[in-house]
Amino acid sequence: MSVVAELLAASRARARHDARIVPLRELRREVNALPPARRFEAKLRYGDRLRLIAEVKRASPSAARFADFAGVVELAHGYAEAGATALSILTEPTRFGGSDDDLRAASAIGLPVLRKDFTTNAYQVWQARALGADAVLLIVRALPGDRLAELLEAAGEAGLDALVEVHDPAELNRALEADATLIGVNARDLATLETDVPRALRLVELARSSGATLVAESGLGSPADLQAAAGAGAHAVLVGTSLLASGDPAAAARRLVEAAPRRVAVNLPPHPSRALVKVCGTRSEAGVRAAVAAGAEFAGFVVAPRRRRAIAPERARDLARGLNGGPMPVLVFHRPGQAEVEAAMTDSGIRSVQLSGFTEPPDWTAMLDHDELIGVLHVVSGVRPALQRAEAWFASGATQLILEGATRREGGGSGRQAPLVISRRLNRILPIGIAGGLLPTNVARSVAMARPALVDASSGLERDGEPDRQRLRAFVRNARRDPTGADRVDARGRFGRFGGRYVPETLIPALDQLTAAWSAARRDPAYIAELARLGTDFIGRATPIFEIPPDALAERGGIGQRVFLKREDLAHTGAHKINNAIGQTLLAKRMGKPRVIAETGAGQHGVATASACALLGLDCVVYMGTTDIERQAPNVQRMHLLGAEVRPVETGNGTLRDALNEALRDWVANVETTFYVLGSAAGPHPYPDMVAELQSVIGGEARAQTLERLGRLPDVAVACVGGGSNAIGLFRAFLDTPTRLIGVEAGGRGDALGDNAASLGLGRPGVLHGAFTMLTQTADGQVVEPHSLSAGLDYPGVGPQLAALAASGRLEVERASDAEALEALYWLSRRCGIVPALEPAHAVAAALRMLPSLAATSALLVNLSGRGDKDLAIVERALPSALAATSA
Amino acid sequence: MSLLQADGAARVRAAFSSATDAGRSAFVAYVMAGFPADVSATDAGEAALRCGADILEVGVPFSDPLADGPVIAEAARVALSHGGGFDSAVRMIRSLRERGLDQPILAMTYLNPLLAVGADVALRRLAEAGCDGLILPDLPAGEMPGFERSAADHGLALTFLVAPNTAPARMEAAINASTGFLYIVPLLGVTGARDRLADGATALLVRTREAAGGRLPVAAGFGISTPEQARALADVADGIVVGSALVAAMRDAGSNAVGNFVTELSAATQRTGAIRCAASER
DSSP states (O other), X not given: OOHHHHHHHHHHHHHHHHHHHSOHHHHHHHHHTSOOOOOSHHHHHTOSBOEEEEEEOSEETTTEEOTTOOXXXXXXXXXXXXXXXXXXXXXXXXXXXXXXXXXXXXXXXXXXXXXXXXXXXXXXXXXXXXXXXXXXXXXXXXXXXXXXXXXXXXXXXXXXXXXXXXXXXXHHHHHHHTTOSEEEEESBOTTTOOBOHHHXXXXXXXXXXXXXXXXXXXXXXXXXXXXXXXXXXXXXXXXXXXXXXXXXXXXXXXXXXXXXXXXXXXXXXXXXXXOEEEEEOOOSHHHHHHHHHHTOSXXXXXXXXXXXXXXXXXXXXXXXXXXXXXXXXXXXXXXXXXXXXXXXXXXXXOOOEEEESOSSOOGGGGGOOOSOEEXXXXXXXXXXXXXXXXXXXXXXXXXXXXXXXXXXXXXXXXXXXXXXXXXXXXXXXXXXXXESSOOTTTHHHHHHHHOOSEEEEXXXXXXXXXXXXXXXXXXXXXXXXXXXXXXXXXXXXXXXXXEEEESOGGGHHHHHHXXXXXXXXXXXXXXXXXXXXXXXXXXXXXXXXXXXOHHHHHHTTOSSOEEEEEEGGGSGGGBTHHHHHHHHHHHHHHHTOOEEEEEESSSHHHHHHHHXXXXXXXXXXXXXXXXXXXXXXXXXXXXXXXXXEEEEEOSTTSSHHHHHHHHHHHHHHSTTTEEEEOOSSOSSTTHHHHHHHHHTHHHHHHHHHHHHHHSSOOSEEEEEESSOHHHHHHHGGGTTXXXXXXXXXXXXXXXSTTSOOOHHHHOEEEEETEEEEEEOBOTTSOBOOOOOSSTTTOOSSOOHHXXXXXXXXXXXXXXXEHHHHHHHHHHHHHHHSXXXXXXXXXXXXHHHHHGGGSOTTOXXXXXXXXXSGGGHHHHHHHXXXXXXXHHO | OGGGSOOHHHHHHHHHHHHHHTTBOEEEEEEETTSSOHHHHHHHHHHHHHTTOSEEEEEOOOSOOTTOOHHHHHHHHHHHHTTOSHHHHHHHHHHHHHTTOOSOEEEEOOHXXXXXXOHHHHHHHHHHHTOOEEEOTTOOTTSOHHHHHHHHXXXXXXXXXXXXXXXXXXXXXXHHHOSSOEXXXXXXXXXXXXSSOOTTXXXXXXXXXXXXXXXXXXXXXXXXXXXXXXXXXXXXXXXEEEOHHHHHHHHHHOHHHHHHHHHHHHHTTBOOSOOOOGGGGO
C-alpha cells in the first residue's frame, strides 16, 4: 500500500472509532450550538499582503520527527506573535505525530485554524469544527468522484472553510468544477514526496483567473519564494517544514511575514453577529409602526415607478418621520438612472438606497452621496462567480448586499430564494443577505442554513395589502433565532450547550414533576389570571419607567442620550424577586406541596418568598449564609416577621452559594413534601427557563413602555448579572430586536480570581448547582468564592441562558467595581432621589460609564432591579473610600 | 491505546462475583483523596484494601459537594485547603497500584473537576493511573451520552445511582448505563451516618435487583455506618458501601483505624441467608 493509501485507511479507521463514541447526529448538534467559526479564507483573500499560514506538526514523512519541537501551544503562540495570519495543525497521528488535542490547544490561541488531516468523510468535517477548527483540508487526490463536492457541501453546512488541495492541472479542474473557492497548490507530490515549486507556481498562475483564493503549499522558505508566489497570484503561502527545521520557528515565521509582498487590501463591511432585518414595501403609517415595533433595522420604501407597492418620494419622506430614529429608511429602486435616484433622495430626504436589476454595479454609484447602499445580486451558478460579483459591488461603495433568486428577468420582488448553501458559503467570506419567499414559517430554517447577513421581509408578510403587525413580529423573531440555540430552551433543558440537569438522581423525579406542573400551569388560564391579578394587586405592576433628567445626565457626559430606569425597586418587597416568588409559590400550591424552601443572598428573594408564603399559607424555610445574615440584617428581620424560618448556613463563606448547596441538600432529603423556590434563573432545568419566564414580565412591560415613550425600541438594555434573573427577565423581550444587551457583572476589587463575581467575563465553563454554565473556578475545577460588596451578585455561577447568550455574542458583558457601584448609588440618590440597591447600582454605573461612547440620539434602558434600604449599613461604611477612589 | 487497557467493568463485576462465591456481600470502602494529607490518604486506601475491602472508592475533593453530608464535605474542605483535587486522586490511585494492590478502584467524583481538565483527558489520566471506573453523584444516566461512551472507550466502568423515588423508566436507564454495578441510595438525603437504616431499604434493594435481573450487581450506600447496618443488608445487597463512617475514623484516629474498621465492617457482610447473588449467575 502506498503511503497515502495507508494514511487514508488509518484516517477512515479513526473516524469509525470516533463515531462510536460520538455519533454524527450528536456531533452535529454540538457543532450547531457553537458560535461561528473564525474566518479563514476571508483573512487570506482580503489581506494587505501575502498571508502566512504557519504549520504546526510534530513530524512529517518527508522530514521525520522534528527534534526540538517546542509544544503546540508554545509554537502556535510564537507564530501568532510573529504575525502569521492562520495556523495549520496536523492532527494525523500515525506519521505526523499529531492529535485532536493539538487542534483543541491551538484553537484556543485565537488565530483561524486549519485542521490538516486526511479527511475522507463528512464525519471528519463536522468533527474538525467540534474540535475548534475553522477550516478543513480536502485533498482532491484522496476524494474520488462526487466525494469532493459532497465534502465541500458538508464543510459549508458545518460553517467551515475548505482548503482544497491540488497538485496538477487535472486536479485543479476538478476542484474548480466542484465550486471550491479556496485552493491550495501543493508543490509536493504525495506519491513520490518530491517537491517542485516552479511547477506549483505555474499551476497557481493557471488558477488565477478562476477567482479562487489561492494558497501555495510546500517547499517555500525564502523571501524570494514569497515574491514568486505573490507574482503567480497566490493570496497566501502555507509553510511548515522550513519553519520547523529552522531551529527557531517563530523567528523564521517573522522573517517571512516581514518579507511578504504587499497587495491591495480590500475593505468589506463587517459581518453582523445576527441577521439584520429589512422590511420592504412599507407604504402606510401602520406599516411604519409595525416595522418599528418588530425591531427591523431597515424600512424599504419602493419608489420605482410602475412597480407594486410603489410610492412617491414625498410620501416616503412623510412616512420615514414615523420611524423615530429606529429602522433606517431606504429608497428601493429597480434599474434606475442616476438622475432618478438623486432626485428621489432629494425629494424624500432619505439618504439610503437599494438598487436591483443590475448585473454589474452601475458606474455612477461612486458619485452618490449615500448612507447605506444596498445592492441586489441575482444568484448565479456557483459560489465563485457570486463572490466576484459581490466584490465588484462592494468596490463600488455598496454597504449591504442581498442575494436573490436568479431565474426571473425582472429581478426584485420575484419571490424566489437563492440556494441556501450558496449563501452559507458566501457568508463565510463576505456579508450578504437573502431575499425571496421568506415567511415567518420558513425564515428560521433559512437563516439557520444560510447564516445571512440580512434578511429581506417582503410581500409574504402582507395581509390585504397592508403589513401584518403580528406576522411581521413573528417573522423578525424567527429570523433572529439564535443559531446556537441560546434564545430558547430545548427538549433536553439546554440553551445551546449550557444548562441541563446535573443533580443527584433523587432530584430527577422532583424536577420531572416540576417540569410537568409548570408546563401545564403556564398554559392554564386560571393560573395565568391569578398570576396577573397578584401581579397587579399584590406586587403593584406594571412598574413604571423613569427617565433620568437630561441635565443630570449632562453631568456624566451625556449630550442628548436618554436613560430610562425600569423601576423594579417599586415592586412589592422592594425588588424584582417577588415576580418569581409569586409564580413559584402559586405553583407549589397547585402541586399540593405544603412546605417551601428557598435560598437567599441579599435577602430579597427570601423576603419575597416569605411574603408569598404568608399570603398563600405555606410553610417557609429560607437558607441564608451567616455572612449574608450579618450584612443584610433588615431583611432577616422582615423574614422573621413574615413567619419564615431563617436557617443560618455556616459552611464555606456563608454566602449565597453555600445557602444554595444547603437548600439543595434539604430538597434531596424532603423532596416529597417540599417545593424548592429557586430565586435565580440558574440551577437545573426547568428552573432557568421557568424563572426567566416569570421574570420576563419586566422586559415585556419595558418593551411596550419604551415603544410608547420613544416611538421606537431602546438602543441599549443594561442589567446587573449575579445569577441573572433580573437580567434575563429584561433581555428576553429584546432578544429578537437590534437592541444591544449588556450584562454587568460585579467587578469587585479587581480581576484576580476571588476578587470579583465575573463568571461570564472571567470564568470558565463547568457544572455547579445542577447546570453547565460559566463559573469562577480554579484551573482544576474547584469553585472559587467570588467577591462583591453586593450580596446579591456574589455568586460563582450564572444562569445558563446568559452563559449561552454571552457565548453566542448576543449578550455583551461588562464589569463594574465595588467602588463604581457605590459611586453610582450615591449619584442616583443625590441627583434623582432614588436609592438603588447595590446590585442594580452596578448596571447604573456601567450605563453612565458608556454614555460618552454612544451617539447623542441613543436611548438606554436600565433595569433598576431593587431598592437600597437593605444596603444602608454597607453603604455607610464603604461610601467614603469609594467616593475618594472614583474621584481620584 | 484503549485496547491495551483492562476492562474495568469486568474487574468490578469479578470482585462482586468472588465475594458472592465466598458467601459474602462485597464490601466497598470509601476514602477521600488528600484527606487529611496525600500520603496518609493513600495509607488509608491501602489499609482498607488489605483489611477486607473488595473495592475501593477514592473520593475526589470538590468545593461544592451537594450530595454529601457534613463529614465528607468537611474532609473535602481540608483536602482542598492543601491543594488536593483531581490530581491528588490520580496520584493516590497510581500509588496504590505501585504498592501492589490489585483490587478494583473507582473514583467517586463530581463532574466539574473532570470537565475542568477536559472529560476525555481526565478519563484517560484516570485509566492510565489504574482506575477501574467512576461514580458521579451529579451525573444522572443519559445526561452526557458522550461521556458514557468515552468512559467505556477508556475501559472505565460507570456506576449510576438509584434512589427510593426513582421511577421504573429511570431505574431502567440507570441499569442500562451502568457497566460496573448499580448504586442504591436507600434514603432520601445526602451521605452520612444515620442512627438506623431507612425504612424500605430492604424492599428497594429487592425491587432493584429484580429489575436488574442479574445484568449487574447491586450495592447499597449512603447512611450505612455500622457493622449491624451492614449485616442487615448483606442478604439483599450484592455489595455494601461505607463512606462517611470511614472518613470519620480517618479524621479521628488515622489509617490504622480505617483498616480495623474495614475488618469489622467486611466481616459483617458475611451472609446468613442462603441467597444467591444474581450477578454470579452470569
